[in-house]
Amino acid sequence: MKSKSGTQVSPADESLTAVRQASLKTGAQIIVDTLIEQGVDTMFGYTGGVVLPLFDRLYDAPIRFINPRHEQGGCHMADAYARASGKVGVVVATSGPGACNLVTGLATAMMDSVPVVALTGQVRTELIGNDAFQEADTTGITRPITKYNCIVKKVEDLARTIREAFYIASTGRPGPVLVDIPVDIEVAKCSDNVSAEVDLPGYRVRTKGNARQISLAATAINKSEQPVLYVGGGVIIANASEELRALAEKAHLPVTTTLLGLGSFDQRKPESLDMLGMHGSAYANYAVQECDLLIAIGARFDDRVTGKLKTFAPHAKVVHIDIDPSSISKNVHVDIPVVGDAKNILAELIKEVEYCERKSWFKKIAEWKKKYPFRYDRQASTIKPQYVVEELCRQTKSEAIVTTGVGQNQMWAAQFYRFIKPRQLISSGGLGTMGYGLPAAIGAQVAKPDATVIDIDGDHSFNMTMTELATAVQYNLPIKVCILNNGYMGMVRQWQELFYNKRYSNSSLSNPDYATVARAIGAVGITVDKKEDVPKAIKKMLSEKKPCVVDFKIDREENVWPMVPAGKSLNEMDGLDILERLI
Numbered sequence: 001m002k003s004k005s006g007t008q009v010s011p012a013d014e015s016l017t018a019v020r021q022a023s024l025k026t027g028a029q030i031i032v033d034t035l036i037e038q039g040v041d042t043m044f045g046y047t048g049g050v051v052l053p054l055f056d057r058l059y060d061a062p063i064r065f066i067n068p069r070h071e072q073g074g075c076h077m078a079d080a081y082a083r084a085s086g087k088v089g090v091v092v093a094t095s096g097p098g099a100c101n102l103v104t105g106l107a108t109a110m111m112d113s114v115p116v117v118a119l120t121g122q123v124r125t126e127l128i129g130n131d132a133f134q135e136a137d138t139t140g141i142t143r144p145i146t147k148y149n150c151i152v153k154k155v156e157d158l159a160r161t162i163r164e165a166f167y168i169a170s171t172g173r174p175g176p177v178l179v180d181i182p183v184d185i186e187v188a189k190c191s192d193n194v195s196a197e198v199d200l201p202g203y204r205v206r207t208k209g210n211a212r213q214i215s216l217a218a219t220a221i222n223k224s225e226q227p228v229l230y231v232g233g234g235v236i237i238a239n240a241s242e243e244l245r246a247l248a249e250k251a252h253l254p255v256t257t258t259l260l261g262l263g264s265f266d267q268r269k270p271e272s273l274d275m276l277g278m279h280g281s282a283y284a285n286y287a288v289q290e291c292d293l294l295i296a297i298g299a300r301f302d303d304r305v306t307g308k309l310k311t312f313a314p315h316a317k318v319v320h321i322d323i324d325p326s327s328i329s330k331n332v333h334v335d336i337p338v339v340g341d342a343k344n345i346l347a348e349l350i351k352e353v354e355y356c357e358r359k360s361w362f363k364k365i366a367e368w369k370k371k372y373p374f375r376y377d378r379q380a381s382t383i384k385p386q387y388v389v390e391e392l393c394r395q396t397k398s399e400a401i402v403t404t405g406v407g408q409n410q411m412w413a414a415q416f417y418r419f420i421k422p423r424q425l426i427s428s429g430g431l432g433t434m435g436y437g438l439p440a441a442i443g444a445q446v447a448k449p450d451a452t453v454i455d456i457d458g459d460h461s462f463n464m465t466m467t468e469l470a471t472a473v474q475y476n477l478p479i480k481v482c483i484l485n486n487g488y489m490g491m492v493r494q495w496q497e498l499f500y501n502k503r504y505s506n507s508s509l510s511n512p513d514y515a516t517v518a519r520a521i522g523a524v525g526i527t528v529d530k531k532e533d534v535p536k537a538i539k540k541m542l543s544e545k546k547p548c549v550v551d552f553k554i555d556r557e558e559n560v561w562p563m564v565p566a567g568k569s570l571n572e573m574d575g576l577d578i579l580e581r582l583i
């Protein structure tokens with residue numbers, strides 16, 4: 001018998017060749033197999049020309065595939081799936097327009113440190129740089145909004161690259177990773193047994209905190225008379241809420257959180273100061289400004305939190321526990337940095353702290369709490385948005401997963417829902433992405449099928465991605481959307497009222513009738529325009545098995561208080577007089 005080259009081959013050689021041929025896999029098959037190996041059972045994405053080989057493999061793969069109506073929605077879904085589950089979210093898009101549509105979603109995930117792996121198709125390798133049909137420089141476009149990205153040039157590199165993507169996305173400070181895959185790599189074949197181990201010599205993650213630094217932090221806590229724990233989303237990402245509770249209880253420390261930190265500490269506990277910052281509680285902001293020790297954990301001193309940097313926490317020694325060394329002393333000078341995983345570090349720290357009563361500090365805090373709780377006008381005849389959120393909280397017993405739009409709706413959700421456990425609030429903090437709420441609710445509901453998932457949204461935020469309601473209907477996801485409909489870009493209107501002499505430039509667009517839209521798409525639609533109808537509408541919404549949209553026609557010119565105007569110190573809050581008058 002002769003081979004193609006004319007040399008003699010034995011039957012044994014031939015069967016070996018047949019075995020080798022059989023163990024050759026296409027790039028598309030390698031992608032699917034590697035995803036399964038990484039534990040992926042659910043993914044989000046949208047098809048197109050250069051991802052057809054991959055979609056063909058997905059056709060009968062054991063992976064649940066959720067198809068959004070727009071790639072931005074798909075990326076937010078993957079992001080919220082990750083936030084709700086603690087797993088990596090996966091999204092796929094085609095080249096050019098598909099990849100470009102991921103940009104807002106990736107930037108959102110990047111700013112909030114969310115582990116997302118995005119796989120994008122690319123034009124054939126030999127066409128790259130040719131202005132080929134649907135070609136975009138995806139790695140160039142997404143470099144600043146991903147933790148890491150790369151393009152695969154050889155099919156032999158594919159499995160390793162995808163493994164590395166999952167590793168980088170989910171370790172250290174998590175973030176989105178994008179892998180760009182030319183279509184010829186998807187159809188090329190290679191053997192199953194090429195070495196595909198993760199090989200990242202330049203990427204090291206420090207998880208264990210330095211013991212000496214931990215001791216210094218413990219001593220500072222034990223000596224402090226007026227300490228405050230300032231907790232960010234990093235504690236939730238690190239699954240360190242239990243350790244946080246133990247630390248706060250053992251050392252007797254008041255706890256304030258950022259927007260993304262809400263849920264890391266049960267807000268019903270006496271040590272809770274609720275959220276701090278621009279629309280945070282007066283008691284949290286005053287406590288930070290007067291504390292002698294600020295212990296920041298998994299937080300990054302964002303400007304919405306600190307206000308004017310020069311006068312932020314002016315009397316405080318600062319401890320900063322964070323996995324990302326580049327966060328240390330970035331905005332605020334840190335006296336005692338501890339770099340590593342919050343869960344490990346808090347477990348060590350707890351051993352060294354002592355209980356201290358701090359009677360006069362807690363008395364002071366209690367007075368602020370009594371004087372300036374979050375309040376609104378309960379007597380008003382109109383529907384106050386805060387009332388809607390409070391009623392949602394009451395009827396769901398603080399147990400729902402809440403996603404939000406951006407603007408006033410987001411701040412009212414943060415102020416008036418009481419979060420009691422981690423991964424309960426899913427909101428775009430860093431980027432502040434309008435349109436996040438609905439796709440995020442879908443991603444969260446996919447991750448937690450038995451949970452009550454409520455999107456507390458703004459009318460204009462909802463307008464941006466409402467097309468995804470069709471996705472919720474198609475996959476029978478019983479998400480609830482509560483639109484706090486003020487007919488305005490309310491937060492913009494609030495700033496225009498306060499700082500631009502009520503010149504409402506382009507902050508109110510016409511809206512559709514949301515209940516009709518919902519019904520047309522196959523969801524339930526409810527309109528509420530009377531205050532007394534709020535409780536029963538919420539009750540009905542919660543009993544629905546289908547996606548449900550409730551359009552609450554709220555008081556149009558309600559403002560969010562208190563407010564630290566941009567550039568002011570945390571203790572220079574506007575609106576306290578209004579809150580005081582509302583007793």
Ligand SMILES: Cc1ncc(C[n+]2csc(CCOP(=O)(O)OP(=O)(O)O)c2C)c(N)n1
Binds near residue numbers: 458486
């Ligand atoms: C994609 C995007 N575009 C613009 C903005 C700027 N912005 C922040 S809040 C806001 C208004 C939001 O209006 P709405 O969703 O109705 O919420 P409300 O403040 O009325 O509750 C705008 C335009 C943004 N955050 N995101």
Ligand SMILES: [Mg+2]
Binds near residue numbers: 459487488
């Ligand atoms: Mg609005």
